[in-house]
Amino acid sequence: MDITAAVARGAQVPLALETITLEEPRADEVVVRIVATGVCHTDLVTKSVFPPELPIVLGHEGSGIVEQIGSAVTDVKVGDHVLLTYGSCGTCTQCTTGAPSYCEQFVMLNTSGGRTDFTSPLSIGGERVMGAFFGQSSFATHVLVGRRNVVVVDDDVDLVACAPFGCGVQTGAGAVANVMRPAPHESIVIFGAGGVGMSALLAARALGVENVVAVDLSAERLAVAKELGASTVIDGAAEDVVAQVQAATGGGATFALDTTAANPVIANALLALAPRGTLVLVGLGEAAMEFEIGHLTGNGKAVRGCIEGSCDPQEFIPQLIAWHRAGKFPIEKISRQYPFSEINTAMHDAEIGATIKPILVLPTAD
Incomplete structure (x- = not known):
C-alpha cells in the first residue's frame, strides 16, 4: 500500500513528506494507522548519523488503530487501539525471563534499519528505504510492526497524549x-x-x-x-x-x-x-x-x-495509563502537539529544547 512518510536523507537535509510503499504484513506482523507519534532525542541522533545514501523513516513513539493483521496474529484484531513500543524477539533468555528491553537481538530489531532478515518493509519505486526503526518507523501515516511491538489499550485511551509512553x-x-x-x-x-x-x-x-x-x-x-x-x-x-x-x-x-x-x-x-x-x-x-x-x-x-x-511494555504501559487516568501522570504538562506537516518544526524545537516532548498528530482517516 502507498502511504505518506517523513523521509530522512542526511543530517543537514529537512525531512521530506513522500509517498512510499509499505509491504503487506507477514504472518506475525500488524499494520497500524498512526494517530500520533512522539519525537524522541534518539530520532534526532539517528538522523544526524545516517548518511544521505541510506534514506530512513524514523519515529518510534507511535499510537494508532490496527487496520490489518498477519495470519499468525490471534490476540490483536482490526480496529484495536494500540500504543507502539520497541521490538524484542520473545525467545532469547532475556525475553523469556521478563527482561525484553535487554533482548539479545535488540540492536538488530530496533536500530539496524530493517528486520532481522535484513529486509525493510519500506521502498520508493522499488528502491529500499531503511525502515522498521524501533520496529516502527512511525513518522508515517501507516506502519508495519511485529506483534511484540503492539500494546493493545482501551478505546477511550487518549492516543495523542499517551503516544510517547512507548519509549521516552x-x-x-x-x-x-x-x-x-x-x-x-x-x-x-x-x-x-x-x-x-x-x-x-x-x-x-x-x-x-x-x-x-x-x-x-x-x-x-x-x-x-x-x-x-x-x-x-x-x-x-x-x-x-x-x-x-x-x-x-x-x-x-x-x-x-x-x-x-x-x-x-x-x-x-x-x-x-x-x-x-x-x-x-x-x-x-x-x-x-x-x-x-x-x-x-x-x-x-x-x-x-x-x-x-x-520494563516489559505489556505490563508497564498499562501502569502509565492507569497513572494518567488517575491524574498522577499529567503528560500534557510537558508535551506540545504539532500537525504532521510541521514535523521539521517539531524536530527543531526538540533539538533546541523549546519543547520538552513534541507530539506529531497525523491527519484523520477519510
Missing part, C-alpha cells in the same frame, strides 16, 4: 519504578529535565516520593519541574551543584538518574549520592569515563545502566 516516557518512568523502586521517604536527584527526566519525576511523584531534586540548565524547564512536584530545583551551571543536592537531601540522594550522558554531569551525580546510593544511567554519550573506585568500594555506591526503563 517509559525510559524515565521505568528507571524509577522498575530499577530504583524508591520508598516514599527516600530521595531522588534527576540530572536533565527533558522528556525522560520529567517522566522520571512524574513517576517518582506517582509513587509518593516527596524529596525529588531536578537539575537542569534551563530555568524554564526547572520551573516546569517545580510545578510537577520537584521539591528542589538546581541550576546545572552552578559551581556547587553537588553541595546543593546534598543539602536538599540531607547528606546525599538515595538515587540519582542521569539523562544527559555527559561525563562531567555523571561524575557530579555519583558525588551527589549518599553512601550506598545508586546511580542509574539511561543516556548514550562518550564511550568511557574515569572515576574513583573509592566512591564504590568506600561508600557502597552502585552504578548501573538501564534500557527502556527495564
Whole structure:
C-alpha cells in the first residue's frame, strides 16, 4: 500500500513528506494507522548519523488503530487501539525471563534499519528505504510492526497524549519504578529535565516520593519541574551543584538518574549520592569515563545502566495509563502537539529544547 512518510536523507537535509510503499504484513506482523507519534532525542541522533545514501523513516513513539493483521496474529484484531513500543524477539533468555528491553537481538530489531532478515518493509519505486526503526518507523501515516511491538489499550485511551509512553516516557518512568523502586521517604536527584527526566519525576511523584531534586540548565524547564512536584530545583551551571543536592537531601540522594550522558554531569551525580546510593544511567554519550573506585568500594555506591526503563511494555504501559487516568501522570504538562506537516518544526524545537516532548498528530482517516 502507498502511504505518506517523513523521509530522512542526511543530517543537514529537512525531512521530506513522500509517498512510499509499505509491504503487506507477514504472518506475525500488524499494520497500524498512526494517530500520533512522539519525537524522541534518539530520532534526532539517528538522523544526524545516517548518511544521505541510506534514506530512513524514523519515529518510534507511535499510537494508532490496527487496520490489518498477519495470519499468525490471534490476540490483536482490526480496529484495536494500540500504543507502539520497541521490538524484542520473545525467545532469547532475556525475553523469556521478563527482561525484553535487554533482548539479545535488540540492536538488530530496533536500530539496524530493517528486520532481522535484513529486509525493510519500506521502498520508493522499488528502491529500499531503511525502515522498521524501533520496529516502527512511525513518522508515517501507516506502519508495519511485529506483534511484540503492539500494546493493545482501551478505546477511550487518549492516543495523542499517551503516544510517547512507548519509549521516552517509559525510559524515565521505568528507571524509577522498575530499577530504583524508591520508598516514599527516600530521595531522588534527576540530572536533565527533558522528556525522560520529567517522566522520571512524574513517576517518582506517582509513587509518593516527596524529596525529588531536578537539575537542569534551563530555568524554564526547572520551573516546569517545580510545578510537577520537584521539591528542589538546581541550576546545572552552578559551581556547587553537588553541595546543593546534598543539602536538599540531607547528606546525599538515595538515587540519582542521569539523562544527559555527559561525563562531567555523571561524575557530579555519583558525588551527589549518599553512601550506598545508586546511580542509574539511561543516556548514550562518550564511550568511557574515569572515576574513583573509592566512591564504590568506600561508600557502597552502585552504578548501573538501564534500557527502556527495564520494563516489559505489556505490563508497564498499562501502569502509565492507569497513572494518567488517575491524574498522577499529567503528560500534557510537558508535551506540545504539532500537525504532521510541521514535523521539521517539531524536530527543531526538540533539538533546541523549546519543547520538552513534541507530539506529531497525523491527519484523520477519510
